[in-house]
Amino acid sequence: MNQATLGRAITFEGAGLHTGVDVRMRIRPAEADRGIIFVRTDLAESPEIPVRLDYLIGTERETTLGRGEVTVHTVEHILSALGGLGIDNAIIDINGPEVPILDGSAAPFVEEIRKVGIKSLKSPRRIFRVREPVWLEDNDKQIIILPSTDFRVSYTIHYPESGIHSQFYSLSVTAESFEKELAGARTFCTKDEVEELRGAGLIKGGSLENAIVFDEKGVLPQCRLRYPDEPVRHKILDLIGDLMFLGCQVKGHVIVIRGGHALNVRMARKLDELKQKTVAHYHRSLSVTNEQLDIEAIKRILPHRYPFLLVDRILSIEPGKKIVGLKNVTGNEHFFQGHFPQYPIMPGVLLIEAMAQVGGVMLLSGSNMPGRLVFFMGLDNVKFRKPVVPGDQVIFEVEAVKIRSRTGLMRGEAYVEGTLVAEADLKFSIPEEG
Numbered sequence: 001m002n003q004a005t006l007g008r009a010i011t012f013e014g015a016g017l018h019t020g021v022d023v024r025m026r027i028r029p030a031e032a033d034r035g036i037i038f039v040r041t042d043l044a045e046s047p048e049i050p051v052r053l054d055y056l057i058g059t060e061r062e063t064t065l066g067r068g069e070v071t072v073h074t075v076e077h078i079l080s081a082l083g084g085l086g087i088d089n090a091i092i093d094i095n096g097p098e099v100p101i102l103d104g105s106a107a108p109f110v111e112e113i114r115k116v117g118i119k120s121l122k123s124p125r126r127i128f129r130v131r132e133p134v135w136l137e138d139n140d141k142q143i144i145i146l147p148s149t150d151f152r153v154s155y156t157i158h159y160p161e162s163g164i165h166s167q168f169y170s171l172s173v174t175a176e177s178f179e180k181e182l183a184g185a186r187t188f189c190t191k192d193e194v195e196e197l198r199g200a201g202l203i204k205g206g207s208l209e210n211a212i213v214f215d216e217k218g219v220l221p222q223c224r225l226r227y228p229d230e231p232v233r234h235k236i237l238d239l240i241g242d243l244m245f246l247g248c249q250v251k252g253h254v255i256v257i258r259g260g261h262a263l264n265v266r267m268a269r270k271l272d273e274l275k276q277k278t279v280a281h282y283h284r285s286l287s288v289t290n291e292q293l294d295i296e297a298i299k300r301i302l303p304h305r306y307p308f309l310l311v312d313r314i315l316s317i318e319p320g321k322k323i324v325g326l327k328n329v330t331g332n333e334h335f336f337q338g339h340f341p342q343y344p345i346m347p348g349v350l351l352i353e354a355m356a357q358v359g360g361v362m363l364l365s366g367s368n369m370p371g372r373l374v375f376f377m378g379l380d381n382v383k384f385r386k387p388v389v390p391g392d393q394v395i396f397e398v399e400a401v402k403i404r405s406r407t408g409l410m411r412g413e414a415y416v417e418g419t420l421v422a423e424a425d426l427k428f429s430i431p432e433e434g
């Protein structure tokens with residue numbers, strides 16, 4: 001699956017829910033790996049705020065982005081529309097402090113995006129695949145993510161004191177299901193909250209045009225529900241928007257019981273920490289070394305070529321001691337055509353081959369032997385712990401255990417997002433030339 005952006009720019013005008021300020025917002029296409037970026041065009045030098053956890057500052061009633069003095073409020077519904085439709089990259093020019101609330105849902109955004117279409121880009125989509133259960137609790141609120149082959153959300157809300165009562169909704173989120181089942185679900189609140197928020201100087205742009213209001217008997221008669229369980233669907237819409245701060249798509253089954261923005265964002269931070277684990281790991285080793293090697297540099301060292309060159313990048317080398325290499329596993333790998341079309345997993349022996357190639361770079365790079373062949377003499381203690389699938393970034397760490405002039409032993413480990421997926425002891429020899 002590749003990254004995507006919008007076909008053309010689209011424009012929205014309207015008031016923000018909390019500030020009531022009228023703004024104009026234009027969403028433009030962006031190239032791969034830019035992510036989603038807000039630009040405050042009304043301020044001097046048009047400051048940019050990328051949608052990243054570093055710039056997430058508020059989660060009280062809505063989600064606020066901030067960088068220094070510059071803020072953008074209530075970003076979750078537009079982010080949900082982009083995330084729900086699978087748009088990874090876009091620039092959002094906005095000439096005021098808050099995203100227009102429009103009808104309180106993501107439907108107006110989805111409608112305009114559909115008109116201009118979604119454009120596929122050349123780079124593979126960034127995906128965070130949950131491999132072990134992850135959970136967080138805050139008193140009576142829980143959020144749990146279980147491994148799953150799709151992005152699924154099961155959400156329970158429980159407001160016994162209000163006419164909303166308990167609602168449950170569960171779905172596999174795709175562009176189609178998002179558009180049909182979630183995009184139209186509007187913001188909701190209780191009558192008491194309306195008074196409270198007005199008193200606090202908020203929801204200046206709020207009205208029955210853009211929010212559903214409940215009292216203890218149920219939904220106010222002037223509000224017509226779009227779905228009988230519209231509130232719980234809106235909570236899922238908000239969650240999808242909040243998870244966009246991770247900067248990649250989540251594969252997993254997200255189960256939420258009475259959650260909200262604060263817990264969503266804590267979960268996004270927790271996933272980000274897991275994602276960083278291996279990255280942090282090789283950044284540490286980077287500090288003691290000198291160089292990274294790109295694919296062209298690797299080709300000057302290894303004799304392997306497509307379709308059998310299985311290393312994309314060397315992240316760090318300590319010659320004769322340790323090397324860290326990277327392989328981006330995409331859906332286009334030749335072996336997925338037959339292994340298996342219905343359930344593509346990277347063959348375990350190819351993981352070991354990739355590990356050996358990374359080790360080979362360490363052996364050959366510092367030597368006067370670039371382009372030489374390195375032969376496997378034996379493998380020990382091989383374990384395949386988790387399947388590797390399209391979208392995974394595999395990090396190979398290979399350490400020299402014992403190296404003689406033409407034979408030796410290396411220890412290799414392969415990680416995906418911090419989880420060990422394979423390991424082996426590799427015995428090798430470098431034959432004499434000729």
Ligand SMILES: [Zn+2]
Binds near residue numbers: 076
């Ligand atoms: Zn919302």
